[in-house]
Amino acid sequence: MKSIRNHFSLVVALVSILFSIQVFTIIERSISAYKENLASSYSIIVVSQLSIDEKTMKSFSSLVDEVSELNPDHVIQRLNTKIDPKNLELLKLTLPNFYKLKLTHFPTPTEVENLTNNLLNKKSITKVENFSHNHDSTFKLLLLFKDVIAVFSLSMFVVTILLIIKELKIWQFMHNERMSIMGLFGAPIWLSSAVLFRLAIVDAIIASILSFILFTYLSTSFWVEEQLSYIGIEIIFFDQVMDFAILSGVALFLSVLLALLIVIGHKEEV
Amino acid sequence: MDRVIIAEDLSLSYSDDETIINKINFSVNSGCFVFITGASGSGKSTLLKSLYGALKPAQGSLVVGGVEISKVSKSKLNFLRRHIGIVFQDYKLIKEWTIEKNIMLPLIINGYEKNVTQNQVDSLLKHVRLKHQSGKYPLELSGGEQQRVAMARALSHNPILILADEPTGNLDDYSAGLIWNLLEGANTQLKTTVIVVTHNIPETMNIDYKHFHIEYGSIHEVN
Numbered sequence: 001m002k003s004i005r006n007h008f009s010l011v012v013a014l015v016s017i018l019f020s021i022q023v024f025t026i027i028e029r030s031i032s033a034y035k036e037n038l039a040s041s042y043s044i045i046v047v048s049q050l051s052i053d054e055k056t057m058k059s060f061s062s063l064v065d066e067v068s069e070l071n072p073d074h075v076i077q078r079l080n081t082k083i084d085p086k087n088l089e090l091l092k093l094t095l096p097n098f099y100k101l102k103l104t105h106f107p108t109p110t111e112v113e114n115l116t117n118n119l120l121n122k123k124s125i126t127k128v129e130n131f132s133h134n135h136d137s138t139f140k141l142l143l144l145f146k147d148v149i150a151v152f153s154l155s156m157f158v159v160t161i162l163l164i165i166k167e168l169k170i171w172q173f174m175h176n177e178r179m180s181i182m183g184l185f186g187a188p189i190w191l192s193s194a195v196l197f198r199l200a201i202v203d204a205i206i207a208s209i210l211s212f213i214l215f216t217y218l219s220t221s222f223w224v225e226e227q228l229s230y231i232g233i234e235i236i237f238f239d240q241v242m243d244f245a246i247l248s249g250v251a252l253f254l255s256v257l258l259a260l261l262i263v264i265g266h267k268e269e270v
Numbered sequence: 271m272d273r274v275i276i277a278e279d280l281s282l283s284y285s286d287d288e289t290i291i292n293k294i295n296f297s298v299n300s301g302c303f304v305f306i307t308g309a310s311g312s313g314k315s316t317l318l319k320s321l322y323g324a325l326k327p328a329q330g331s332l333v334v335g336g337v338e339i340s341k342v343s344k345s346k347l348n349f350l351r352r353h354i355g356i357v358f359q360d361y362k363l364i365k366e367w368t369i370e371k372n373i374m375l376p377l378i379i380n381g382y383e384k385n386v387t388q389n390q391v392d393s394l395l396k397h398v399r400l401k402h403q404s405g406k407y408p409l410e411l412s413g414g415e416q417q418r419v420a421m422a423r424a425l426s427h428n429p430i431l432i433l434a435d436e437p438t439g440n441l442d443d444y445s446a447g448l449i450w451n452l453l454e455g456a457n458t459q460l461k462t463t464v465i466v467v468t469h470n471i472p473e474t475m476n477i478d479y480k481h482f483h484i485e486y487g488s489i490h491e492v493n
Contacts, residue, residue: 178364184322186351187379
């Protein structure tokens with residue numbers, strides 16, 4: 001019972017740190033996936049009096065990924081019944097060229113503005129429709145969401161670090177006596193602190209396994225899948241190799257650091 | 271005869287303001303049994319602490335087992351301590367370890383093999399009459415029993431020097447008798463140098479011993 005209690009507090013602190021790290025990772029992935037979605041559905045319309053080839057269009061900005069010319073036929077078709085075919089042909093000839101630009105990623109408002117200005121600098125381009133109003137509000141919403149999550153993760157991290165500092169003091173009290181006694185009989189520091197490091201490593205392993213179980217369960221849960229499909233994104237919720245390796249590394253680093261701080265802070269009894 | 275301890279103009283203090291031991295000179299030959307007496311606060315325990323390097327000399331020189339305590343490095347001090355057995359008045363047993371493992375501590379530190387360790391511990395547990403309690407934890411034992419465990423621990427690795435700080439301070443007659451017998455046995459049979467800090471020298475001592483008395487920061491031999 002006492003042994004379980006010894007492990008419990010550090011394991012809880014470590015699991016909450018790992019939880020906040022993984023939640024932050026998931027949110028980052030979701031935002032990236034959402035941005036990709038937005039980028040694929042977002043485009044800029046360019047109106048030009050002269051025909052512009054794809055190479056020239058791409059030279060305006062590295063942001064431009066794909067250029068497609070919009071065919072005005074389907075608009076003209078709708079006027080077909082009311083206008084004389086000869087006039088229609090004339091209209092077709094006088095219509096400017098319409099281009100749809102797909103971008104490499106979801107741009108920032110500044111990138112949109114710069115690209116628009118670059119395009120408008122060309123004399124033949126008469127109009128650029130960047131849908132800036134819609135774009136700006138979506139982008140701001142994304143940034144706000146990201147900031148909120150960052151603040152949430154950071155505050156969780158800070159609270160957990162405070163928990164770990166408290167744990168450090170308890171451990172110092174718990175292990176100081178044993179380390180002092182061992183020192184009085186000539187034990188080198190690695191031997192007198194071996195129990196401490198063993199405890200730290202065991203706690204890190206327990207915390208990593210608990211996080212693995214928790215996130216594996218969540219990644220297969222129907223509720224999570226449903227939420228992601230609502231947003232229309234597909235992400236790796238928990239990579240059982242890479243994410244687990246990162247979480248284990250963090251847990252091991254923190255618990256060994258805690259043990260090291262105790263060893264450094266240890267003072268021999270006089 | 272080799273001298274295990276040599277103190278020359280040795281001064282000890284915990285702070286710059288107050289000197290506990292003031293420029294004392296004494297030496298202890300190998301294989302001697304020594305009592306150090308003195309009133310409470312006279313500096314007996316302080317002197318003992320300096321002998322195992324927990325307190326470094328403020329002035330002068332103190333050589334224990336050929337090691338100069340004032341200049342000793344941490345690793346050399348550890349090496350010296352591995353050859354000393356210490357008995358504390360407050361036992362200093364590791365509470366989360368069984369008494370068997372507590373007795374094993376110096377053997378583990380000295381890197382003895384497991385079978386040697388186990389045989390030695392079994393034999394010591396018999397000597398201190400605690401064989402039947404080997405799996406218990408220190409807090410499950412009485413004060414007298416805990417001190418017998420501490421005594422067994424101090425003897426386990428056949429040290430060259432045993433330092434005992436009021437080892438029978440609050441013990442019943444039975445436990446105190448056992449402790450004195452073990453200390454006498456270590457001295458006569460194993461030729462271990464024994465230094466005991468105490469208020470009173472037991473009347474039942476059957477061996478020759480040296481007696482130093484500390485008073486007002488000075489030490490003198492009592493004949």
